[in-house]
Amino acid sequence: MNENYDVVVVGGGAAGLNGALMLVRSRRSVLVLDSGTPRNAPAAGVHGLLGHDGIPPAELYAKGRAEVRSYGGEIEDAEVVGAERAGDGFVVRLRDGRTVRARRLLVTTGLVDDLPDIPGVREQWGSGVIHCPYCHGWEVRDRPIGVLAIGPMATHQALLFSQLSDDVILFGHTNPPSPEQAAQLAKRRVRVVSGEVTEVVVEGGAIVGVRAGGTVVPREVVAIGAPMRARVGFLESLGLKTVPHASGMGEHVPVDPMGRTEVPGVWAAGNVADLAAQVGSAASAGAMAGAQINADLIMTSL
Template sequence: MREYDVLVVGGGAAGLSGALALVRSRRSVLVIDDGQPRNTSAAHVHNFLTRDGTPPSELTALGRAEVARYGGQFATGTVTAVRHGEVFTVELADGTTYRGRRILVTSGLTDVLPDVGGLAEQWGKDVLHCPYCHGWEVRDQAIGVLAVSPLGVHQAQLFRQLSDNITLLLHTGPELTDVQREELAARQIAVVQGRVERLEVVDGKVTGVRLETGRLVPCDVLAIQPTLRAKADFLTELGLKATSRNAAGVTYGDALDVDPQGRTSVPGIFAAGNVTDPTAQVVHAAAAGVNAGEAINADLIAEETRSALEVR
């Protein structure tokens, strides 16, 4: 079995950027990807300088071609376990194994969506979560914001920058404070009490949400806050587990803990991208991947220097 300098688990922006930094330093690299990117339903990538508006699949194809140009290799499959002996062994769901001196985990995350009828089918189309990723494209439309936590108010204020037709659907979110009600009213953000039962969709487009009471609240777009779960279960044998992430005292997901260079608590295992930073956009993930790739190369150089000194 061939042994690689680095096995990269995940072939998105973080993984490909880390792989590129490594292969350009003449490291042998294998990128293992399951072919199921988080942004598969999104039409375009945004806020990535010189690549704004590029379809995600096109950006991935360009990245893979750049990595391959320098000798990087690819394998398709789902990683189920990582074990550590003299080197690391990565096992895939089909039983295939690969060996590497270092591991870069860029496996991303899973969006756990609120339990509302029809929502999953519209996810990434006219059900979205990030005003910076998708806001310009839905500007001036009627936008409903589905509250599932106290963060719903903040999300409504963010989307208010993009449209003057915003409705905060309190759904399962907490009761508003008097201050919040005043702030929302001051910005002319409507507030609707009651749980949302399902989306109303006509010809593939959202036209509104139906409350459990039967009331229809018209909207063109629904903004939600999914729970963000790191795809890192395959690391449990090494004692690595995702920890909670919080904003304003509210838990919104989990992620792997790393230092500024992407090192985890297990020597030789590095991580970057959404698996460590759930709120990172594509450009952030790419930068983190390069950062981790450089740190891995330095780590390998230190090991090789120690070995050379022992031989000398």
């Protein structure tokens, strides 16, 4: 690892690697720093990505790393703990005490799901407990699905899953549907069960039901729309902060259409900026940000 780079990319997922690829192909010196904790690590495969449907996340990222390195890009398994402005660039601090300088930063650290403290949820997260009908819906089609209403998008989520299974139940939990929403659910034959959910019942490593209001309702799959939060706390020293997303889904980093944040010299792409972005759109946003950073460096040299 050198001491100075044109661009340091913080986060080595689809957005970060595709941004790095655009930059190294423009002959920029690039360092990708990745903590090795991708959000989709528990998933068996990436879906909805043309030409790569079903590819394991680790395999996709390994291919991306190889492509970036083939053009001279550097990738380091390291955790960033902070950054400070230094002249017209930045000093990035790593957990192990090392520092590195960058003229520009691309933040692609993704997000974390604030899962509810309900027994069985974390244990089954990414397998029996899922969140996205487009990422996992085909794999759970025709099975008994329970949707936990823990966020503002629960009814919408249940309606989407009703396209994949005729046996969908919305558990009202602490966020029961409004009368209008209940009418929508009834039209799609989605049953509503009242009562607070206290457990996702797991037996033999698989979900067998949901305990709500003291009663266990048989289910094989549970969907939740947990609040999501962009992982950028370590960059607050630069003034990079999250704000509530208009959808109510969580907190993100606002960016312009080119990925530029409110902090000069800092771009962001992927789920850190777009909570609903899937792998393909995250990669596309990373590519756009990488291209814009390259153009910005050219313009500042004139």
